[in-house]
Amino acid sequence: xxxxxxxxxxxxxxxxxxxxxxxxxxxxxxxxxxxxxxxxxxxxxxxxxxxxxxxxxxxxxxxxxxxxxxxxxxxxxxxxxxxxxxxxxxxxxxxxxxxxxxxxxxxxxxxxxxxxxxxxxxxxxxxxxxxxxxxxxxxxxxxxxxxxxxxxxxxxxxxxxxxxxxxxxxxxxxxxxxxxxxxxxxxxxxxxxxxxxxxxxxxxxxxxxxxxxxxxxxxxxxxxxxxxxx
Numbered sequence: 690x691x692x693x694x695x696x697x698x699x700x701x702x703x704x705x706x707x708x709x710x711x712x713x714x715x716x717x718x719x720x721x722x723x724x725x726x727x728x729x730x731x732x733x734x735x736x737x738x739x740x741x742x743x744x745x746x747x748x749x750x751x752x753x754x755x756x757x758x759x760x761x762x763x764x765x766x767x768x769x770x771x772x773x774x775x776x777x778x779x780x781x782x783x784x785x786x787x788x789x790x791x792x793x794x795x796x797x798x799x800x801x802x803x804x805x806x807x808x809x810x811x812x813x814x815x816x817x818x819x820x821x822x823x824x825x826x827x828x829x830x831x832x833x834x835x836x837x838x839x840x841x842x843x844x845x846x847x848x849x850x851x852x853x854x855x856x857x858x859x860x861x862x863x864x865x866x867x868x869x870x871x872x873x874x875x876x877x878x879x880x881x882x883x884x885x886x887x888x889x890x891x892x893x894x895x896x897x898x899x900x901x902x903x904x905x906x907x908x909x910x911x912x913x914x915x916x917x918x919x
Contacts, residue, residue: 813835864881882901
């Protein structure tokens with residue numbers, strides 16, 4: 690029987706869609722750069738895929754440093770000289786304006802009466818999205834970040850850390866997240882049952898492992914938990 694729930698944060702509990710793509714564009718526009726948006730979006734996808742390749746980040750660097758590298762690549766390409774530390778602080782403030790998905794409040798408030806609830810996020814310890822949740826009054830039995838473990842999901846060791854913090858065996862928890870790679874494959878590699886939160890109706894590519902459960906909204910988690918997960 691499931692006793693604990695482990696939630697991802699970004700785009701699972703808090704909507705940071707479009708961040709920081711639009712904010713970096715604004716910084717470049719401030720410098721008077723004329724930007725071909727097709728090229729810009731293609732660059733963003735390629736740079737992000739390269740820098741945020743979670744399983745292959747070795748040695749470990751923080752999320753903030755990954756954001757720094759992305760800004761440096763953009764500024765180098767466009768010949769821009771800016772105060773990167775100030776721009777990173779700006780990005781962190783802007784990320785802090787993200788919104789909690791509306792169903793999170795009633796769902797978590799209902800679940801916390803029955804289950805221990807943990808957060809497991811590829812994030813720094815000062816992650817603004819985690820702070821948004823805490824400032825909104827949510828309490829968690831465990832908060833595990835990649836920075837605190839010095840590794841990223843989907844590596845199984847970070848899931849083991851969350852299990853240790855919750856004091857449960859892997860058969861007693863359920864992982865809920867939006868990323869097939871970080872959350873679902875990571876949970877499977879750690880021997881943990883999982884729920885893929887597929888808000889946008891994405892398809893699963895051939896050869897990708899199937900999640901144990903799939904939902905489009907966190908409210909759909911409740912009927913899953915209403916029956917035995919075995």
